[in-house]
Amino acid sequence: MSAVKTERPTVDPELLAERRMLLKGNHAVSYGVMRCRPEVIAMYPITPQTPIVEKIADLQLSGELDAEIMTAESEHSAMSACITASLTGVRVFTATASQGLFLMHEMLHYASGARVPIVMACVNRTLGSPWGFWPDQTDTLAQRDTGWIQIYTESGQESLDTIIMAYKVAEQCLLPAIVAHEAFYVSHALEPVTVPSQENVDAYLPPFNPIHRLDTGLKESWGNVINQEMFYRHRKDMDASMMTVPGLLQAADEEYAARFGRGYGGVLEKYRCEDADIAIVGFGAMCGTAREAVDKMRAAGEKVGLVKIRLYRPFPIGAVQEAVAGIPRLVVMERNYSPGAGGFLHQELKAALYGMADPPLVHGYLAGVGGVNVSDDRMVELTHKALAEQPVPESIWV
Amino acid sequence: MAETKKNYQIPEEDIFLSGHAACPGCGEALAVRYVVNTMGEDTIAVVPPSCIAIISGPQPYSSMKIPVYQTTLEASAASAAGIKRALIRQGKGDTNVLALAGDGGTYDIGFQALSGAAERNEDIVYVCLDNEGYMNTGAQKSGASPHLVYTAFTPGGKPTTKKNIPEIMASHGIPYVATATTGFPDDLARKVAKARDMKGGLRFIVVLTPCLAGWGVKDNEGVKVSRLAVDTGLWPLYEVENGVKYTINRGPQGIPVSEYLKTQGRYKHLTPEMIEQIQRETDEAWELLQARASCVAEVAGAAR
Incomplete structure (x- = not known):
């Protein structure tokens, strides 16, 4: 909470410049998130995702990242808080895997229904039972009907770059997005990664400033009971937004390639x-x-x-x-x-x-x-x- | 022991409006009135599925002149915390965030999120409107249902006792815990104002709100039943600050619990022995509360 936040150290300008670093796939995600300047980050540990949010906590302590960090008591609460923080009008981030994603499942539907552009990193891991920690994409794929955009990546660099693209796409169509990479093969593999400069990411990704939000000045509410006709219209509207995603991602990828020199073919390669x-x-x-x-x-x-x-x-x-x-x-x-x-x-x-x-x-x-x-x-x-x-x-x- | 005033004026902002969807005589609507009208206009409310969600009004209508976010049954505290964290980032940290949940959403399914928010000491006011069961779905048993009570899930009487939620919350060491009920609206409004003005940390108020339909109470007896709950000792009014500073506002007034029980259809199956048992448990709980209050005060004093 801000009440106990210690004074922020000054950030070395070199840290804001483009950096070439040797990073695990998960830490590449953390650096990508940092460059997107999320305001609220909810975190809960689960193997093999944990290094993503641990690194974010470190970056917060070092002053490179400045956000409200909520150490939730479950993934369900982490997602619940992300939804309302986003509805209040700020950029948010969380990450999970496997069982944690399944605990969130109810709120995943809630998030897309509320049209909040949360970006979430998921590290694909086998589902119990029996227990395992192995790369298997069934966890995120089984969320295919929740109304979340899903993008799959094959390397730490692609994950970092795709996190930034995902915010761009999600905030244009007002739908949440999952960026998924696999356990260990990507999450824990070290590779040289380019972290783009803060200035360049700021130029690529405009601030999130939604016109509809929870605000005592606006007095707009969300979630009240609606009738059948309104529900039908709501889902039809979601569908129309969903259908814009391939075009938005294609454009986001092309713009990214032009600006940062790395592109991934948009929706497929x-x-x-x-x-x-x-x-x-x-x-x-x-x-x-x-x-x-x-x-x-x-x-x-x-x-x-x-x-x-x-x-x-x-x-x-x-x-x-x-x-x-x-x-x-x-x-x-x-x-x-x-x-x-x-x-x-x-x-x-x-x-x-x-x-x-x-x-x-x-x-x-x-x-x-x-x-x-x-x-x-x-x-x-x-x-x-x-x-x-x-x-x-x-x-x-x- | 503080006597609540007989003639009082409760300062209210005009937030909760007429035309809402509560049953006639509803205790919860009365509670919502004093809670939101005291919290004031600079408040964002979070409401899970419950009677409050119905009372809040169907889209596009709203019975409250403040933003209301309707969340899922178990997520009220986490949802409220998310709003507060975002407001802090927007430089609007003074805006109140109020969770208004029922007892099912607090004692049962919402307890994990509430306990987590309390441990993190999230800067929110959490009000539990306790009507001692899942009344919105037809009076099923919750962790707030009292011992031996009839509910749709315990047609033979509930075999276990009500969770002691104020003590459970006080054990988190949060800045403020209070009990209240609609029969003492000045006490309720004072506690809401106190919680609102404390700022910082989780403030928790549990309000006993008689459900006329679910409890089998006459349309015009909600307030009477609420007052009897306090005056028989079943629902003492008290406050706990930082888990240690107890203030007992009003306890039993020498009226036997049978006077309370006989006003309600949900207790009509009770035998004289059962009523005796409830009396015994009530007396013991009152002794325990007083002992705890003085013991904690003593230990806290010794520590100073």
Whole structure:
């Protein structure tokens, strides 16, 4: 609380400049958040997310970051406080993983209904039971119907940059956003990361200043009981905003690339898909490995590419159709699993291709569920398997 | 022991308006009036699902001339804290943030968030409107329902006792805890004003608010029942500052609990033995409160 806040140390101007640092994926997120100047940050520990908010607490102590930090007694309260702080009109941040995200679930729906542009980092981890700490995207994917934008990243640098983009997109469409990267493979892996200058981020991301907010001068309320007609209109309005997200993210990514020299293709990225006979489709950290696999197969004269999906909610149907048009076969390699339905991306991709003239065949392989290692050689093997068999509607355990 | 005044004027701002959706004679509406009209215009309220949410009014109407945020049942304290933290950042830290929750949302499902907010000493005023059960959903049992009472979930009488929420909250060491009830509106308004003006830290007031429909009380007897709750010793009026400084405002006035119990349909199944048991428990609780108050005062004095 501000009442007990000690005097802030002066920040060394060098710390505000662009910096090249060796950072874990989670700490890259913390630095990205710092540059976005959130006013309220709610935190609760859960492996493997904790280093994100621990670093934020350190940055607050050193004076590099200046925010109200609320050490909540649960993720549910953390999200509850983020919603109202955002509704009161300030930029907010929180982070979670796995069980913590599931404890928040009720409030995730509440947040999108309240149209608050919270940005939350999620570190993908297996769900109990039984217990595990392994990379698996089922936690965030299972929140697909909560009204949150979902963006998946494959490296610490991409996570840092995407946090900044996510605020830009979320605050334009007034919907909350999750930026997800996987446990350990990304969260705890050290890599050289560029932290952009404060000045440059300030120029990219304008202050958050919503016209509707909880304010004793405005006297506007939120959450009162509404009738059926009003509920229908509310959800229709949310849908219209959701549908603007692919365009907003595309534009945010392009502007980011122009300003910072790093872009990620917006909603998705195509890698070496020219004349491809088959493309691997995936998201998150597996895409890093898939690039290696594609390079190996290309070197051996095989026409293989990669389609990396960044935006999962809303699913960018138009961009996906355009990206895969002319590729005869797609093989989805999943690190997630929905019992009774298979891989999330496999389901989504098949639905996205509906109505396409001459759509690709789609193979769905449950390759990395529970965080099992899917090496580049394993991906080559699975690509060959797909080329040799006819696809089935279900996702296959391989 | 302080006698509450017979003729009094309660200063009120015109915040809670007529035309709200409460039942005729509703104790909770009366409490809301004195709470929000005392808190004043520079207040943002947080309301979870409860009768208060209904009384607040359906969109686009509002019975209160202040912003009201309706949250989920377990999240009142956390939601209020989020608003306060944002206001501090906006340089509007003087604006009051008021949580107005029912007993289910306080004693039961909202307790974790409340305890967390108390531990962090969030700068909010939290008022629990205690009608001793889930009255909005048809009078089911909550942790605030008294021993042996009939509720829809305990048709044979509740086998366990009511949680002692003022003591639980006082144990957090927060700046202010008080009990109040609608039959003593001057006492209620004074406590709300005191909590409002303290500024800083979590201030908690639990207000006993008779629910006429849920308790089986006549339309014109809500205030009488509320006063009897105090005067029989079932609901002593007191304050605790910083977990140690007790002030007992009004305790039992020599009226047996049977006088209170017989006014309510929810107690009509009680046998003479059960009434005797409630009398015994009430006497013991009153002794314990007085002992605790003097003991804590002694220890606090010795520490000085």
